[in-house]
Amino acid sequence: MASPETESSPLFRPAGDSAVIIEFGNRLSESISNAVLAFDARLRSFSFPEIVETAPAIRSVFVRFDPLISPPAAMRDKLGELLAERNWLEAPPPDNRRLWRLPAHYGGEAGPDLAEVADLTGMSEDGSIQDHASTRQRVLMLGFAPGFAYLGGLSKAWAIPRLSYVKPKVPPGSISVAVRQTTFSATTIPTGWRTIARTPFLSFDLKNDPPFLLEPGDEITFDPVSEADFAKLAAKTAEGLPIVQPEAIT
Numbered sequence: 001m002a003s004p005e006t007e008s009s010p011l012f013r014p015a016g017d018s019a020v021i022i023e024f025g026n027r028l029s030e031s032i033s034n035a036v037l038a039f040d041a042r043l044r045s046f047s048f049p050e051i052v053e054t055a056p057a058i059r060s061v062f063v064r065f066d067p068l069i070s071p072p073a074a075m076r077d078k079l080g081e082l083l084a085e086r087n088w089l090e091a092p093p094p095d096n097r098r099l100w101r102l103p104a105h106y107g108g109e110a111g112p113d114l115a116e117v118a119d120l121t122g123m124s125e126d127g128s129i130q131d132h133a134s135t136r137q138r139v140l141m142l143g144f145a146p147g148f149a150y151l152g153g154l155s156k157a158w159a160i161p162r163l164s165y166v167k168p169k170v171p172p173g174s175i176s177v178a179v180r181q182t183t184f185s186a187t188t189i190p191t192g193w194r195t196i197a198r199t200p201f202l203s204f205d206l207k208n209d210p211p212f213l214l215e216p217g218d219e220i221t222f223d224p225v226s227e228a229d230f231a232k233l234a235a236k237t238a239e240g241l242p243i244v245q246p247e248a249i250t
Contacts, residue, residue, distance in 0.1 A: 010022050010023055010024050010035075010083055010088070011023040012076060012079075013060075014072065015062065017067055017072060018052075018064060018065055018066065018067050018072075019062065019063060019064040019065065020062075020063050020065075020072070020075065020076065020079065021060050021061070021062050021063075022039070022060055022061045022063065022083070023059060024036055024039070024059055024060065024061075024088060024089065025059050025089075026059065027059070028058065028059075028140075028152045028153045028180060028181070029059075030093075030138070031090070031091075032059045032089065033058070033059075033138060033140055033152075033216075033217070034088075034089075034091045034092060034093055034094070035088035035089045035091050036056045036057065036058075036059065036060065036061055036216075037056055037093075037094045037216055037217050038088055038091035038092075038094065039061055039082070039083070039088050039091075040055075040056040040061050041094065042082060042085075043061070043063065043082070048065075049066075049069055050065045050066045050069035050075065051063060051064070051065050051066075052064045052065060052066055055143070056141060056216055057140075057143070058140045058141050058150060058152070063075075063079065093217060093249075094215075094217040096248075097215075097217045097219065097248075097249040098215075098218050098219075098246035098247060098248060098249060099136075099218070099219045099220070099221070099246060099247045099248075099249050100201075100214070100218060100219070100221075100244055100246045100247075101221050101222075101223050101244065101247075102199045102201045102220055102222050102223065102244060103199060103200060103201065103222075103223050103224075103225045103229065103233055103243070103244075104133065104197040104198065104199045104222040104223065104224060104225065104230075105197060105198055105199075105224070105225055105226065105227055105229075105230035106129045106132075106133075106196060106197040106224055107125065107129070107196070107197070108227065110174075110197055110198035110227070110230065111175070111195055111196040111197040111198065112195060113176075113194035113195050113196055114128070114129075114196045114197070116194060117160065117177060117194050117196050120160040121157045121158055121160065122157060123157065128196070129196075129197075129224055131155070131157070132154070132158075132177070132182070132196065132197075132222065133221065133222040133223065134221065135154055135155070135221070136219050136220070136221050137151040137152060137153065137154070137182055137219065137220050137221070138152060138217065138218070138219050138220075139151060139214050139215065139216050139217060139218040139219070140152050140181075140216065141216055142203075142214065142216060144189070145185060145186070145187050145189050146186060146187055146204040146211075146212075147185070147187070147202065147203035147204025147212055147213075147214070148183065148184075148185050148186065148187075148189065148203075149184055149203055149214055149220075150181055150182075151181060151182040151183065151184075151220055152180060152181045152182075153180050153181065154177070154180045154181065154182065155180070156180070158177060158180045158181075159179060159180050160177065160178060161178065161179070162178045162179065162192045162193055163178075163192045163193065165192065166190050166191065166192045167191050167192070167195075168190055169188050169189065169190055170185065170188070170189060170190075170191050170195055171188055171198065172185055172186055172187055172202055173185065173186070173198045173199045173200060173201065173202060173234075174189075174191070174195050174197075174198050175195065175196060175197040175198060175199060175222070176191055176193035176194055176195045176196065177193060177194055177196055178192075184199060184203075186202045186203045186204035186205070187204070197222070197224075198230065199222070200230055200233035200236075200237050200243060201233075201237065201243060201244050202237055207240050208240075218246070219249060
């Protein structure tokens with residue numbers, strides 16, 4: 001990820017009359033991610049009656065509030081007081097993070113864009129698989145679809161553009177890449193990213209308790225597996241059996 005940020009203060013961006021977006025930076029950065037997650041945790045530690053929900057993203061926190069309890073100006077003052085408590089860009093990573101080593105089958109029907117991605121990154125297909133799988137990536141945010149994870153950050157070689165069109169759908173577990181990031185889904189979704197692999201691990205399942213397995217701040221590496229091994233693991237997932245046990249990050 002990028003080097004630590006030097007912004008002196010976050011930016012407030014109104015999002016209608018009942019929400020605000022607080023931006024901690026303008027790029028992929030571990031320090032920005034730490035700031036986002038730390039500030040979101042700080043907000044959740046309070047019982048502000050006017051705050052309806054918060055949502056941490058890659059570089060910002062979305063805060064929705066009830067303007068009948070606290071008008072926008074008053075809400076901004078209250079948020080400003082919390083922001084002034086510390087330099088949030090110096091916040092450490094969140095506690096209780098976990099490392100997930102996820103099986104993934106690269107190429108073929110599971111990763112139809114692998115050859116094109118390898119060409120764009122300047123690597124061989126085997127080289128791109130090894131580089132992608134071995135890179136320890138952080139869960140930057142969850143969003144877009146249930147359990148959909150945005151991961152970062154890959155090396156500069158992976159600064160490839162999104163597609164110029166949207167694929168109508170990719171299956172659950174599809175692993176796609178663009179702009180030095182990786183995404184993977186737990187449901188069937190459309191995507192404008194290039195798909196290089198698929199994991200039998202599903203980060204969202206209503207049969208699980210809790211249904212969401214990943215948390216922002218968790219880290220992920222991928223373990224390349226054969227098509228046959230993928231099928232065996234996918235069958236276990238379909239039966240509701242766990243196929244991955246996360247490790248605590250100390």
